[in-house]
Amino acid sequence: MQDLPEKLYTVESVVNLEQIAINQFAIPGYELMKRAGKAVYQVLESNYSRGKKILVLCGAGNNAGDGYVVARLASENGFDVRLISLIDPLTLKDEASLAYQDWLDVGQVSRPEPALIEQADIIVDALLGTGLTRDVSDDWAEWITAVNLSSTPVIAVDVPSGLIANTGSIAGVAVKADTTVCFIGLKQGMFTAQANDHCGEIIYHDLGLQKDIFDQVTADARLLNTVDYSLLPKRNAASNKGNFGHVLIVAGNTGMPGAAILAARAALRTGAGLVTVITVADNLSAICSAVPEAMVKSCDAESIPDVVTEKLTASITHIAIGMGLAQDDWSLALLRYCIGLDRPMLLDADALNLIAQHRLRIDSPMVITPHPGEAARLLSGSTTVTSADVQRDRFTAIRQLHDMFAAGDDCTVILKGSGTLIFDGDALKVCALGSAAMAAPGMGDVLSGIVIALMAQGIKITDAAELAVCLHASAAEMKAADRTRGLVASDIIEALAEVVR
Secondary structure: OOOOOOEEEOHHHHHHHHHHHHHOOOOOHHHHHHHHHHHHHHHHHHHOOOOOEEEEEEOOHHHHHHHHHHHHHHHHOOOEEEEEEOOOHHHOOHHHHHHHHHHHOOOOEOOOOOHHHHHOOEEEEEOOOOOOOOOOOHHHHHHHHHHHHOOOOEEEEOOOOOEOOOOOOEOOOOOOOOEEEEEOOEEHHHHOOOHHHOOOEEEEEOOOOOHHHHOOOOOOEEEEOOOOHHHOOOOOOOOOHHHHOEEEEEOOOOOOHHHHHHHHHHHHHHOOOEEEEEEOHHHHHHHHHHOOOOEEEEOOOOOHHHHOOHHHHHHOOEEEEOOOOOOOHHHHHHHHHHHHOOOOEEEOOHHHHHHHHHOOOOOOOEEEOOOHHHHHHHHOOOOOOOHHHHHHOHHHHHHHHHHHHOOOOOEEEEEOOOOOEEEOOOOEEEEOOOOHHHOOOOHHHHHHHHHHHHHHOOOOHHHHHHHHHHHHHHHHHHHHOOOOOOOOHHHHHHHHHHHOO
16 A cells, blocks of 8 residues: 555546547557556466466456457466456457457457366456446446455456445445555545445556556546655654643533543544543543643533633634534534634534534534434435435535635535545545555544644645544554454554654
8 A cells, every 4th residue: 555656536537648648658458458457467477376277357448458468478487367257248349359359369258157166276367347326236346245255355447336436425336355456546436335346456557658648648636545744743852731732522411421521531542632521511520631731621502602701702812612522502502602602613522412403604614524324314314315325425515615604714524434535625535545444433632632632733724634544544554453343442542642743
C-alpha cells in the first residue's frame, strides 16, 4: 500500500487518460493492452511462481483482451494454461479481438467447466472490467460465486469482476481477489465501501505513460495511506496550555458517560490545552474519575446559561457535541445553545440526528462526522434515504452532505466507514488506513475528540479532519496488528501518545 500513488480517478477519467495516450501520444491501444497483460503476468510470475496450472477467465471487452495477453505470456513461459470465455470470442472487437487471435497461436479456449476452478493453482479474473454499471447475473454470477467458494488464489485484472470501480459497491456479487493489478489510474472505488473485502493487495502499474499525459487530467480524489505529520505543528518550549485551545465537549446523556469520557480523553491525549465537559448530573462522578484532567459540569435544560457562564463562554474556543447525547429536550436545548455560541464546531452522532429531525442551521465553521446511518437520516427528505443507499455511492453522498452544510464559513465532512471519506467542498480524500477491528463501540467518540483537539491547536479545519482520521486509523493498526477483533476504543487513546509523537 505504501507504494501506491496518491491520485485516484473515476473510470471516466481513466478512459480519458487512455484516449490521450492513444490519440495525442500515438501509443496504439493494443500496445497498452499488451503492457497491461504483461504487468499482470509479472505479478503472477513473481508472487505465484509455485503454481503452474493457470485458469484465465475471460469475458467481453478490453478486460478480456488483457486476460488473453496474460494467458499467452504464461503459456509461452511454461505455465499450464486453461482459458475459458463466457462469450463467443469471435464477437470481440478491436484490440480484444487481436489479443484473442494472438492467444490462438499458443492455445485454445476450453469448455467452461466449473471443475477447472479446483484444478487450477491460480485464477486470473478477466471477466468484467471497469465499465460495469448493473448487477451481475446468470452465468457470470455463477462463475464468480464458484470462484469465491474455492480456495484457489485469484489475481484480478484492473478491478475484481463485479466491483463498481467508481463507488466500491458490489453489483450483486463480486470476485474476492487476493491481488488486484490496476492500470493507468487507481480507481477511487477500490478503497472504500465493500472494496476492501474484494481487492486484496492492490498493485499499480502506469503502463509506462508519460507524466505529460497525467498532467492533462485532474485526479478525482486523493488516497491517504500515511499520516502527514507536516500538518502537526511543532510546539515551542515556552508554550502553555492556553496556547492550544479550550474545547467544550457536550456529551453523555443519562447512562452514557462513556461517550464523554472517550471524547475527552482523546482530546487531551491529542493535545488540546483545556477540556470542559458538559453532561447530565448522573454522569459527574464517572467522568470526573475517568478524566481527572478535564473540568466537568452538569446542567438541566433550564440552567444552561447558569452553567455555561459568560466567563466560560469567553474562554471556549471550540465545541464538540453529540457523542452519547440522545435526542430529548435536554439534548436539543444544549445543541441550540451551542450553535448560538458561534464557535468552530464538531457535530457527531445525536447532534446530527437532532439536526436531521429539526433541520437546524449552523453557520459556524464545522466538521460533521456521520456514519452511513446518520448520513442517511440527514439526506432523507421527501424521499427516504437508507444507509444502504449511502453505501452504494459514498462519493455522491458526501458531496450531498457538504451541500447541506455549506452555508457555514468552512465545512468539512467525514463520512466514516471502511475507507473513510473526507470532503471540504474542494478536495475529496479516501483513507486507506485502518483495521476491521475498528468495528467496535466508541470509535467515533474517540475520532471526535481527536478532530476537535487538532482544530483547537490552530490546524486548518480540513487538515485537522485528514490528520485526525489518519491518526485514528494508524493507532488502530498499531494496536490491532494482524487481529480483526479484540480492539476497544480505549486502546486507540492509549496508542495516540505514540502516533502523535
